[in-house]
Amino acid sequence: MSETSSQEDELAGTEQPFVQHLMELRDRLVKAMIAIGVAAALLFLFPGPGALYDFLAAPLVAHLPKGATLIATSVISPFMVPLKILLMSAFLLALPVVLWQLWAFIAPGLYSHEKKLVLPLVISSTVLFFIGVAFCYFFVFGQVFSFIQGFAPKSITAAPDIEAYLSFVLTMFLAFGMAFEVPIAVVVLARMGVVSVEKLKSFRGYFIVIAFIIAAVVTPPDVVSQLALAVPMCLLYEVGIWAAQVFIKHTKAPEDAEETASSSS
Template sequence: MSDKPSDHDDQEMPLVSHLTELRTRILRCVLATFLIFLGLFYFAQKIYAFASEPIRRVLPEGATMISTDVTSPFLAPFKLTLVVSLFIAMPVILHQVWGFVAPGLYRHEKKVAIPLLISSIVLFYAGMAFAYFLVFPIIFHFFSSITPEGAMMMPDLNAYLDFILTLFFAFGVAFEIPVATVLLIWIGVVDVAYLKKIRPYVIIGCFVVGMILTPPDVFSQTMLAVPMWLLFEIGLLFGRFVQKRERPLADEDASPEAQPPAERP
């Protein structure tokens, strides 16, 4: 019997190699998040105090946050610290994603992909900072001002945490709009002229998304919708400099991993 591997084995090996590499990179992401979490766990209570500062600042005199669950004083800071660790590890996670997909890209594709990758990290953090320093004070001041007479605003630890994490994620993703716009133009799904044509629908869509992702008040909805629209315009601006992606004909433009192996004499 011949020891030569079958065609079936030749076809399976690349898939197995990719899955093995994917597993390795996922483990690296988990390890990075876990190590950051271990370093931050000691400061879990302080992290929660920092996150709750916007609402504690507007609470009436004598009011405090409450816990309607016995485990909330421990689980709420624990959960928040874990999420913060994930956010801090985002550059490592995106770097692992880049390392997995980069070998299949051409050189001219990498020149566009690297700025998009870096921009996505910066914009995600910018969206979270925008929510914490600008949106939260306005929202919580509004809620505090409309508290009915005879009632006292005393937010629950877990409810508050779920609320701010939702807004952090919403604003972080919303600030990725320029990256998504440039990416769609780059891969040829749409062009700048078409996006300009549908601008009115995009603006309406921004307010619809703001209505869905934020509390039912006009301030928070507007403060998410308007930045989304402005970020869309920024994406259009940079999209003018990005042409539709085309595969190069010359072999020298291709990445070494993407080139076919040379034929043996």
């Protein structure tokens, strides 16, 4: 039996009825929801919804005028906003478990060389998303709020609404978290053969322009936050090109690797 045919038979016998797939998907979703629920219960007990909100609001509160606070314009906002933050934090805390359940669901349908690609991408995309969120919270927020408060006229007393602030925070977290996924997108596009590494290299100049346009659209109108989003995107694009070459080399199907070796010899 040839090497190619043995690879074609690698998944033979692993097929499952459609109903069984649905049942497994249900079980995986239930386990993911349980993980989120457990994380929410732990966060509710410690440090608690109020402490989570205070932590999230700390970068803004630190730059408000002395004595100024955030306000709630809705009757239920003091209850709903901390609850939303609790659920968001629980999802982030349980994200590794959620992604593991996703991986466990799709892994049986993948060849061994495909598993070598998917698992590292799942792990690295999670890490990069967290790095993007942390970078936004610990660096960008301080610069943005300092600029806004420094630009505001002295006759204006800032009293931001907590729901508006939550919406702003979620938008910024999502923007920076997704921006830090640039290497993953580059690797996937190159590995799937949508674009070649050479094309990605020649696209550098266009990507820089696109990165600054995206930064201008999704961030507040200050130079610091726009540079804080655009510059990492450009650097991560270069990281993605390097990573794509490594992944393509080490995740080829066995028959593709044999063809490459024979053609080079």
